[in-house]
Amino acid sequence: MSDPHLNLINGAWVPGDHLSENRNPSDLADLIGLYAAGTAGDVTAAAEAAAAAQPGWFAAGPQARTDLLDRIATRIEAEATDIATMLAREEGKILPEALAETRRAAQIFRFFAGEALRMSGEALASVRPGVDIEVTREPVGVVGLITPWNFPAAIPAWKIAPALAYGNAVVLKPAELVPGTAHMLARIIHEAGCPAGVFNLVMGPGSVVGRAMVEAPQIGAISFTGSVPTGRAIARAAAERMKKVQLEMGGKNPMVVLDDADLPTAVAACLNGAFFSTGQRCTASSRLIVQAGIHDAFVAELTRQMMALRVGPALAPDSQIGPVVSAQQLAGNLSYVDLARAEGCEVIGGERLNLPTEGHFQRPALFLNARNDMRVAREEIFGPCAAVIRVADFDEVLAVANDSDFGLSAGICTTSLRHAREFRRQARVGMVMVNLPTAGVDYHVPFGGTKGSSLGPREQGRHAAEFYTTVKTSYSFAG
Numbered sequence: 037m038s039d040p041h042l043n044l045i046n047g048a049w050v051p052g053d054h055l056s057e058n059r060n061p062s063d064l065a066d067l068i069g070l071y072a073a074g075t076a077g078d079v080t081a082a083a084e085a086a087a088a089a090q091p092g093w094f095a096a097g098p099q100a101r102t103d104l105l106d107r108i109a110t111r112i113e114a115e116a117t118d119i120a121t122m123l124a125r126e127e128g129k130i131l132p133e134a135l136a137e138t139r140r141a142a143q144i145f146r147f148f149a150g151e152a153l154r155m156s157g158e159a160l161a162s163v164r165p166g167v168d169i170e171v172t173r174e175p176v177g178v179v180g181l182i183t184p185w186n187f188p189a190a191i192p193a194w195k196i197a198p199a200l201a202y203g204n205a206v207v208l209k210p211a212e213l214v215p216g217t218a219h220m221l222a223r224i225i226h227e228a229g230c231p232a233g234v235f236n237l238v239m240g241p242g243s244v245v246g247r248a249m250v251e252a253p254q255i256g257a258i259s260f261t262g263s264v265p266t267g268r269a270i271a272r273a274a275a276e277r278m279k280k281v282q283l284e285m286g287g288k289n290p291m292v293v294l295d296d297a298d299l300p301t302a303v304a305a306c307l308n309g310a311f312f313s314t315g316q317r318c319t320a321s322s323r324l325i326v327q328a329g330i331h332d333a334f335v336a337e338l339t340r341q342m343m344a345l346r347v348g349p350a351l352a353p354d355s356q357i358g359p360v361v362s363a364q365q366l367a368g369n370l371s372y373v374d375l376a377r378a379e380g381c382e383v384i385g386g387e388r389l390n391l392p393t394e395g396h397f398q399r400p401a402l403f404l405n406a407r408n409d410m411r412v413a414r415e416e417i418f419g420p421c422a423a424v425i426r427v428a429d430f431d432e433v434l435a436v437a438n439d440s441d442f443g444l445s446a447g448i449c450t451t452s453l454r455h456a457r458e459f460r461r462q463a464r465v466g467m468v469m470v471n472l473p474t475a476g477v478d479y480h481v482p483f484g485g486t487k488g489s490s491l492g493p494r495e496q497g498r499h500a501a502e503f504y505t506t507v508k509t510s511y512s513f514a515g
């Protein structure tokens with residue numbers, strides 16, 4: 037363990053008011069490090085530094101921004117094994133998943149390195165003779181980024197990269213459970229030559245640091261990924277201050293398996309979507325909606341494969357499912373397992389596992405004979421638990437799939453072109469998958485949902501510009 041890890045404010049590493057322990061959920065005896073917890077005053081200092089640095093950063097021009105993002109991508113790639121090891125150690129994702137996520141972070145920086153050069157506008161003739169109109173995009177100014185624990189590299193990357201590419205300055209607050217990966221990213225951004233104040237890291241509790249970011253007058257926009265209650269609180273506070281918000285919250289994503297599905301494809305998609313990354317993905321398949329004719333064969337094969345998944349420490353080479361991220365999250369998952377029984381489901385798996393190291397291990401769970409009106413089919417659990425809902429026909433598939441407060445991702449396994457087409461059109465979600473897991477997305481296309489899942493413009497790809505820029509319309513008359 038090295039020295040305490042400090043916050044990055046105005047290009048300098050500064051302490052907070054106390055240090056917070058970062059522990060390994062695969063092995064609670066493993067203390068990863070001590071991380072500074074910032075104060076509201078640290079947020080003010082970071083926001084002021086960002087506001088002072090931002091105009092110069094935009095004025096430096098697209099080449100400077102492209103070059104910085106490209107250097108950051110290269111450094112992430114060079115340090116990928118160390119970053120992924122940290123990610124696996126603090127979040128519990130198995131190493132291959134952590135490596136893929138780290139490489140994804142590099143790809144995102146590389147993508148936005150290119151986008152910095154493509155910030156474009158429009159030129160139109162006015163309805164008034166002799167007048168020209170130009171529509172251009174400008175940075176919002178200072179953006180506050182509040183990120184969750186489940187993708188400690190990719191989510192900060194897909195917020196930081198567009199923010200910097202379009203000429204904004206940044207204050208980042210990572211989740212309390214995963215400061216290590218964020219700190220490594222911050223060091224890389226700093227060492228890659230980011231000017232002082234353009235990127236700031238303030239670690240610490242959401243109730244202190246996150247709240248102060250939403251309240252800081254210098255911060256004009258907040259991009260948040262996390263839970264619905266926190267998102268709602270941020271939206272309320274931001275509305276009072278007329279701040280732009282982009283909120284990515286939960287999901288209760290339906291994965292449909294029709295009678296005509298290819299069984300191995302369907303089982304593979306559901307196994308991945310429901311349980312990989314320990315089910316800790318907002319795009320996880322948590323409602324498996326299965327047509328009656330294939331139901332029993334599907335459940336038998338999914339159960340067989342699920343029970344064969346090796347749950348173990350994130351860094352052990354033979355682990356397929358890592359631990360749950362925290363004691364609190366595990367307690368929540370286990371209470372949903374009890375609730376599933378109380379609501380009348382047959383539960384397969386789901387028990388706490390005691391392994392040689394003390395960690396938060398849980399066997400994946402299926403809740404059979406679930407109905408869509410049960411709490412286990414309506415509330416996001418955010419663990420390796422999926423409810424299986426039997427349906428009669430395609431009309432019922434659509435009704436059940438869309439009957440949710442959320443609308444992030446939806447999938448269907450079918451060999452029918454007609455049903456696939458109809459589902460793509462009728463699913464009230466932001467992302468639809470055909471014969472693919474509901475989780476697992478590309479980085480150059482929009483990410484986001486409808487209903488209670490998202491608020492504000494989409495993230496990722498070119499659509500990211502909607503949030504990270506503001507539009508200016510200029511009229512000029514040559515005289």
Ligand code: ADP
Nearest residue numbers: 183184210211241242243246247261262263266
């Ligand atoms: P989760 O349950 O997944 O931890 P949260 O919504 O609690 O989701 O956390 C997501 C992020 O929001 C974290 O970085 C957390 O610190 C932050 N956060 C929590 N409460 C607040 C708040 N009141 N204001 C701003 N940010 C917050």
